[in-house]
Amino acid sequence: PDVCVIGLGYIGLPTAAVIARAGCPVHGVDVAQGVVDTINRGEIHIEEVDLDGLVQAVVQRGLLKASTEVASADVFVIAVPTPFAKDGNHTPDTSYVMAAARKVAQVLKQGDTVILESTSPVGTTEAVRDSIAAVRPDLAMPGIAEGRPDISIAYCPERVLPGKILEELTHNDRSIGGITPRCARKALAFYKRFVKGECVTTDARSAEMTKLVENAFRDVNIAFANELSMIADRQGLDVWEVIRLANRHPRVNILTPGPGVGGHCIAVDPWFIVHGAPEEARIIRQARETNDLKMHHVLARARALAEASPSEKIACLGLAFKANIDDFRESPARYVAASLAREYGDRVCVVEPYAGELPQEFAGTNAELVDIDTALEECGVLIALVDHDVFKVIPAEERQDRIIYDTRGIWPDVA
Numbered sequence: 001p002d003v004c005v006i007g008l009g010y011i012g013l014p015t016a017a018v019i020a021r022a023g024c025p026v027h028g029v030d031v032a033q034g035v036v037d038t039i040n041r042g043e044i045h046i047e048e049v050d051l052d053g054l055v056q057a058v059v060q061r062g063l064l065k066a067s068t069e070v071a072s073a074d075v076f077v078i079a080v081p082t083p084f085a086k087d088g089n090h091t092p093d094t095s096y097v098m099a100a101a102r103k104v105a106q107v108l109k110q111g112d113t114v115i116l117e118s119t120s121p122v123g124t125t126e127a128v129r130d131s132i133a134a135v136r137p138d139l140a141m142p143g144i145a146e147g148r149p150d151i152s153i154a155y156c157p158e159r160v161l162p163g164k165i166l167e168e169l170t171h172n173d174r175s176i177g178g179i180t181p182r183c184a185r186k187a188l189a190f191y192k193r194f195v196k197g198e199c200v201t202t203d204a205r206s207a208e209m210t211k212l213v214e215n216a217f218r219d220v221n222i223a224f225a226n227e228l229s230m231i232a233d234r235q236g237l238d239v240w241e242v243i244r245l246a247n248r249h250p251r252v253n254i255l256t257p258g259p260g261v262g263g264h265c266i267a268v269d270p271w272f273i274v275h276g277a278p279e280e281a282r283i284i285r286q287a288r289e290t291n292d293l294k295m296h297h298v299l300a301r302a303r304a305l306a307e308a309s310p311s312e313k314i315a316c317l318g319l320a321f322k323a324n325i326d327d328f329r330e331s332p333a334r335y336v337a338a339s340l341a342r343e344y345g346d347r348v349c350v351v352e353p354y355a356g357e358l359p360q361e362f363a364g365t366n367a368e369l370v371d372i373d374t375a376l377e378e379c380g381v382l383i384a385l386v387d388h389d390v391f392k393v394i395p396a397e398e399r400q401d402r403i404i405y406d407t408r409g410i411w412p413d414v415a
């Protein structure tokens with residue numbers, strides 16, 4: 001089939017490339033002309049392992065072309081962002097999804113399939129169907145029309161991990177949620193072309209909730225670990241030792257505390273559940289608040305160390321939202337380092353091997369981006385904020401006689 005992928009970001013572009021690799025001609029759509037031009041040159045605008053080579057190959061073979069306009073196709077995949085509305089209440093903003101649906105509606109023909117991949121609150125896929133129906137009253141819609149509908153509509157969330165997107169796009173199992181069972185079967189046939197993992201069919205609302213639940217589950221579990229770390233700080237305990245011991249229980253598996261939860265999924269999606277069921281979603285809401293609180297707890301502890309040693313320079317190790325990636329968006333490490341930079345200026349050195357320069361909020365702070373050797377030579381206070389491999393391998397001798405705050409548990413000899 002001819003495929004049109006709307007939204008060429010962290011999910012849309014790798015998805016478009018993998019579908020093209022499977023031999024389907026893909027028309028990619030993005031609102032940003034710069035993104036479109038980059039892709040048409042066979043280049044990429046995001047960082048992801050092996051994506052550059054794949055995009056170059058499928059563009060060269062003529063299987064992937066990008067433009068700013070939706071074009072006629074047999075299958076449409078919508079992968080646009082679903083951010084929060086700007087009301088400060090963590091309300092999901094599905095306006096990009098609905099705008100994409102209306103664009104798709106204009107070119108739909110009988111027999112086409114529309115698939116939503118964007119993380120969305122429960123009910124969004126039905127809302128997509130309704131907004132298509134409003135533009136195209138001539139088409140029979142699934143779940144509304146009697147008999148065989150003209151269009152199939154399904155919700156199929158991705159569950160790929162940044163840094164392993166291409167591998168996980170192919171090998172992860174997928175939930176395929178149809179508005180009707182027939183819609184699910186149509187979408188299933190499509191995903192079978194490029195997914196090696198198992199594809200499990202369900203209804204659209206269950207698939208929407210499944211995606212949110214997966215990330216909320218992880219958030220709740222990280223919150224448990226982060227709460228433990230704050231309890232341990234109050235009681236003067238080594239949280240790493242407690243977790244190591246507790247995890248020897250055959251049915252206990254506590255995750256790793258850190259400076260808070262970053263990224264654009266786990267810190268966002270649980271709020272979509274809370275928004276849909278505010279009375280009931282208590283643990284899920286509390287987990288979000290606990291993980292945010294942890295970031296402020298880390299900042300307060302780091303500040304106390306800085307105040308206690310006013311003549312020492314402070315090294316902040318890491319800006320990324322997690323280990324071994326160059327993604328600094330929504331990163332608690334970045335927030336903590338930038339806050340320290342604003343308060344302590346040229347006493348602050350930032351080490352981030354994945355950054356060429358400091359992000360804009362460091363402008364005017366006099367903090368410096370340095371390499372790890374410089375930081376070890378100059379700084380008496382080390383604050384480990386990201387568990388990059390390059391930090392883990394710093395031997396104990398090179399860290400000795402420093403004041404150390406290891407927020408990630410990367411150095412087993414440090415409590």
Ligand code: SAJ
Nearest residue numbers: 159160161214215218255256257258261262263265321322
């Ligand atoms: N983190 C901890 N402690 C841990 C694990 C993670 O502090 O023990 C922190 C990380 O440092 C990071 C944040 O949590 O700041 C999230 O990292 P992550 O590796 O857990 O997840 P993401 O955001 O990179 O990707 C998640 C994945 N979801 C799950 O594992 C349930 C991924 O499979 C999803 O596809 C992705 O969200 C998404 O797009 O929704």
